[in-house]
Amino acid sequence: MKLSVIVPVYNMAAEGKLEYCLESLVHQTLEDYEIIGVDDASTDDSYEILRRYERLYPQKVRAARSEVNLRQGGAKNIGLSLAQGEWIGFIDSDDWIAPDMYERLLKRAEETGADMAGCDYQLTWEHSMAPGQAVANGKTEQSGVLTKEKYRSLILDGGSLVVKIYRREIFFRSGLRFPEHIFYEDNAIAAAVMLQARHYEYLPEPLYYYYQHGGSTVHTISRKRCEDRMEAARGIVREAKRLGFFSEYRTELCFSFTVLFYVNTLFSYMVGKGRKSPGFVRKMGKEMRETFPDFQTNPYYRERIHPEEKKLIAMQQKSTLFFWAYYKLLWAYRNFRAKRRAA
Numbered sequence: 260m261k262l263s264v265i266v267p268v269y270n271m272a273a274e275g276k277l278e279y280c281l282e283s284l285v286h287q288t289l290e291d292y293e294i295i296g297v298d299d300a301s302t303d304d305s306y307e308i309l310r311r312y313e314r315l316y317p318q319k320v321r322a323a324r325s326e327v328n329l330r331q332g333g334a335k336n337i338g339l340s341l342a343q344g345e346w347i348g349f350i351d352s353d354d355w356i357a358p359d360m361y362e363r364l365l366k367r368a369e370e371t372g373a374d375m376a377g378c379d380y381q382l383t384w385e386h387s388m389a390p391g392q393a394v395a396n397g398k399t400e401q402s403g404v405l406t407k408e409k410y411r412s413l414i415l416d417g418g419s420l421v422v423k424i425y426r427r428e429i430f431f432r433s434g435l436r437f438p439e440h441i442f443y444e445d446n447a448i449a450a451a452v453m454l455q456a457r458h459y460e461y462l463p464e465p466l467y468y469y470y471q472h473g474g475s476t477v478h479t480i481s482r483k484r485c486e487d488r489m490e491a492a493r494g495i496v497r498e499a500k501r502l503g504f505f506s507e508y509r510t511e512l513c514f515s516f517t518v519l520f521y522v523n524t525l526f527s528y529m530v531g532k533g534r535k536s537p538g539f540v541r542k543m544g545k546e547m548r549e550t551f552p553d554f555q556t557n558p559y560y561r562e563r564i565h566p567e568e569k570k571l572i573a574m575q576q577k578s579t580l581f582f583w584a585y586y587k588l589l590w591a592y593r594n595f596r597a598k599r600r601a602a
Contacts (some may be wrong), residue, residue, distance in 0.1 A: 262361055262424065264294040265338030267351040272304040276353045277459035281308070283468075285316050287431070289362040295341050296352075297334040305352075332437030332444030339430060346565035348424045349432040354469045357388070360466035364424050367460045375456035377423035381469035388411045389463035390466065396422045396459040399406055404458050407507070413453040415559065416513040420445045420452065422467045429455040435501060438494050441487040446519055447494025450512065454504050482539070485524045489543065490519030496550065513551045521547040521554075524566060525575070529586055533559040541579040547577065 271277040272386060282296045294351060296313075298306040323337055335349060337548065346368075348361060358509070368376040383391035396418035401409050429435070433455050437444040453459070489564035495516050499505035505512060545556060554560060555573065564572075574581035 260291060260343040262289065262343030262348060262365065263265045263295045263338070263342035263346070263427075264350060264361070265335055265342065266294060266296045266350055266352050267334030267338070268296055268301060268309065269297060269328070269331070269334070269541050270301045270305060271300040271352045272301070272308055275386065275542070277305055277308050280350065280352050280355050281312050283358070284350070284496070285319055286358055287356075287361050288359045289365060290448060291342060292319070292361065294320045294343075295338045296320065296322050297337045298322070299330065299334040300328040302326055320386065329439045330441055330444065332435045332447075335437045335444070337441065337602045339436065341426065345371065345427060346424050347427050347430060351419045351421055351473070353468075354421070355386075355468045355470070357386055357466040357468075361424065363462065363464075364387050365429045367462055368424065368547060371458065372461050373455070373456075373458040373460040374426040374429060375423055375458070376460040376462065377418060377464040378462040378467065380419065380422050381465035382467050382471055384471050386470075387448045388468070391465070392436075394467040394469075395463065396467075397463070399461060401459055402461045407455060409459070409506060410454055411511050414508055417449055417453050420449055422477065422559060425452065425456070435498070438491065441490050442484055443491035445521075446488070447491040448498055450495055450508075450515060451498035451502055453587070454502070454508075474571070480527050482531075482533060485528045485531070485539075488524045489520050489546075490525075492516045495519070503529050510557060510559070513554055516551060517547065517554045517557065517560060518564075520550075522564060522572065525572070526568070530590070537579050537583050539585065540575065544595065582587035 267279065269276060277487045294311040298309055306322065306324050313322040321341065323336060323341060325333060339347070350356065364376040364378060375577070377397055379393060381391035381393045391541065398412060398416060401412050403409070429452060433451070434453065435448055435451055438447045481574045495512060496505065499508070499512050521543060530542065571582065571586065572592065574585060
């Protein structure tokens with residue numbers, strides 16, 4: 260078997276989302292591949308849809324099911340345990356891909372001897388193959404046999420895991436698996452996955468369609484999402500230490516952790532809906548400086564974080580209550596200005 264494509268599925272029956280994804284997969288130009296759809300204890304007809312495709316395409320589709328909800332990470336792990344392919348790919352069940360995406364990635368990888376290959380994606384708001392908003396998912400200079408400099412670049416700007424394929428050894432040699440019961444599972448192991456590769460090939464074409472809708476994980480802000488993002492960031496450090504590359508790439512890992520655990524989470528939490536807790540923010544800031552006491556002097560932090568965000572973060576590190584009051588006043592003032600302009 261050349262390629263195993265793992266599709267974690269949870270309540271994707273509505274609006275034809277799952278069918279559109281599966282249609283793009285069963286009609287790939289690549290030969291000798293399997294599609295492993297893993298239903299994560301859906302409460303709608305998602306599993307029945309997977310079974311129907313299994314009956315229609317018995318040589319291509321395998322339907323599996325978890326009786327308990329494990330989140331996407333758990334469903335992906337089930338898929339990995341069933342995968343027979345020399346290569347592994349992942350796709351979110353509300354997205355879809357160009358008909359020749361996997362054939363082209365495999366061809367590039369096999370021609371160059373790569374063990375990881377990826378492409379760009381495009382944002383789309385409708386179920387169609389019409390061109391959407393193209394988004395780069397890598398850099399040309401990352402291609403080739405991986406050096407320390409290229410590994411640093413991949414840690415910082417590695418792009419999405421679902422827009423790549425991997426030789427199965429990358430997961431099975433290292434024992435890498437996704438964390439379960441949380442969102443943002445890809446973030447937890449992305450650096451570890453890419454540092455297991457030896458040669459990466461990047462194809463700068465948007466062959467993956469990333470569907471934009473209100474139910475997407477990245478479009479939903481809640482306390483649970485924030486806590487999961489923090490746990491995923493802990494996974495970055497945990498896997499780096501387990502696999503022995505933490506010291507070598509500490510600077511890059513520090514920045515990745517800071518953005519995921521602290522910067523993105525702090526400001527998402529502050530603008531999210533629901534009751535807020537200064538205690539939650541205080542604990543977040545405390546764990547941040549305990550994990551990386553020097554994060555504010557990190558060169559990537561100094562270069563890449565917006566000056567206003569750095570100002571607010573420095574404020575929170577000194578006094579959560581002062582930050583809390585200042586941020587609330589700032590947000591109220593901006594809302595007032597926006598209403599005045601709209602009037």
